[in-house]
Amino acid sequence: MNTQASIPGVLERLQQGVAAWLNSWWRLLHFAVLMFSLALTPSSYGRENRPVLARHLVADTAPNLAWYGVLSALVSLVLIRIVVVTSQSYGLSRFALEMVVRVLVLELIPLTAAAFVALRTTLPAGLELAQRRHAAGTASGDELHREFFPRVAAGIFAVWMLAAVSCVLTLILAYLSLYGFTPWALTGYTRVVGQVFNPAVTLILVLKIVFFSFAVGLIPMATSNRISHGLADMVRVFGVMLLIEIASLMGNYY
């Protein structure tokens, strides 16, 4: 009897859970559409909104850029050195550059850039906004304009900026580590880079960075108009990033 009674209870809880899960994703989708519509509205970049947008953009990007630039350069140098030394010991040094570019520039840098921005900027910002808006209900249009949109745009931009700077920096570091301060290896290096970045790989890299930035910028803000303790957002952000990474790996290598 007891078991029979508990089965509908489990099903009910499951149904409630699924409904809540779907509802949260629906709210996220709704929020994303709102944000995109705001991004495509010229008034979002108007004179009155511009100072707030600029302030968030600079505050979210500049400190991250400096820290992440230094950290990624150090990690890249270590990884490049490991790859070069290992490949040399096996007599496969001609494949070292391709491996460095594929591992670092295509896979690690975008992923770590997005994770860095999420952990240092958007997740704390989302949490802070949620706590501040503790009592408030659904966000109004003006609030979306003045509070949410600048933070989302700044998060997205920060991921783009960090990824772009770190990718270029890593390409330069890879060249310097492999060949030293000489311009004469530039032709061969350019050729290998050109072979790695074929149109499909380049498109996947760009799409990956864009979707990472959307995940990092939108998810923490989407849930901040209700009570949130932040951990669920973090799990969701990293879950989505993992899915995007898996999709990009499948696109690149299958």
Added chain:
Amino acid sequence: MTEQNNEAAPVRNAEFKAALLLVLMVALVLGSAVYLLYARGAFESTQTLILQADDSEGVVVGMDVTFAGFPIGRVRRIELSTEGKAHVVVDVPRKDAHWLRSSSIFTLERGLVGGAKLRAFSGIPTDPPLEDGATRALLVGDPGAEIPRLLAAARDLLQNLNDLTAENSALAASLANVAGVTGKLNGPHGAMGLIAGDEKGAQQLAERANKLLITVNTLATKADKLIGHADESVFGPSGVAADAQATIQQLNALLADARNSLKKMDAVLVEAQAVASNTKEATADLGALRGEVESSLRRVEQLVNEINRKWPFKRDTEIKLP
């Protein structure tokens, strides 16, 4: 609302810095895009080369065609022709196209490690350059394909070795025979036993050999004596050698006589030479005499001519007609 805005971190010249970041971002993205386009040869003027192969396995779009280790072309497309052959379409930048000549050879090498390699070889640099859209055969060298053949050959070799070293093989039988032979050699009769076959035969053979040796010994003694006799008859006091010596002495005397005769003959010849020289001189004198006689005769002729000219009754030889 205003309070919330004021809570955001204050940034000086935020708009300028944001614009700077945006510009940096756009510059990075555009720069990377242009660099990648350049790296993929988008700004190069190229000519097409089609390489034909039975099997294009290992060739991928975007791989390099190298000449002397330098990349001079890039695979643009791989397609299957109507004849069932693989067509590898290669873009060769025009600035590098001069390395390829009409006699150039193209190879596809598949290594054991790493990808395949497309290589070009130009043996005769003075040949006409390769024309745009040319089709050439691709020679395929594949060490991987050699491995099964090598393994088959190695297996055959090992089988042959096994056959050779098997228990009932010819080599084993030969070795057993050799062992038997060496055993007999080491036996009490040694090589004799080996030649004779059995023990009895070996004994007989040894006895016969002994007899033969005795006979040979006797023969040698006789030969020795014979040589002694021959020595005496040749080199003894009345031997052939003494006679020969006397004959040689006589011959020596005969030769001395002949030498004297020849000396006399030589003197006669010297005299004859002197006679001949005298005759030569006389002949020279005769020449002068003849010259003198000829001049005298010429003078006499002149005199006669003069007399004839001056003679009053000179005969008129002309016939005067009335």
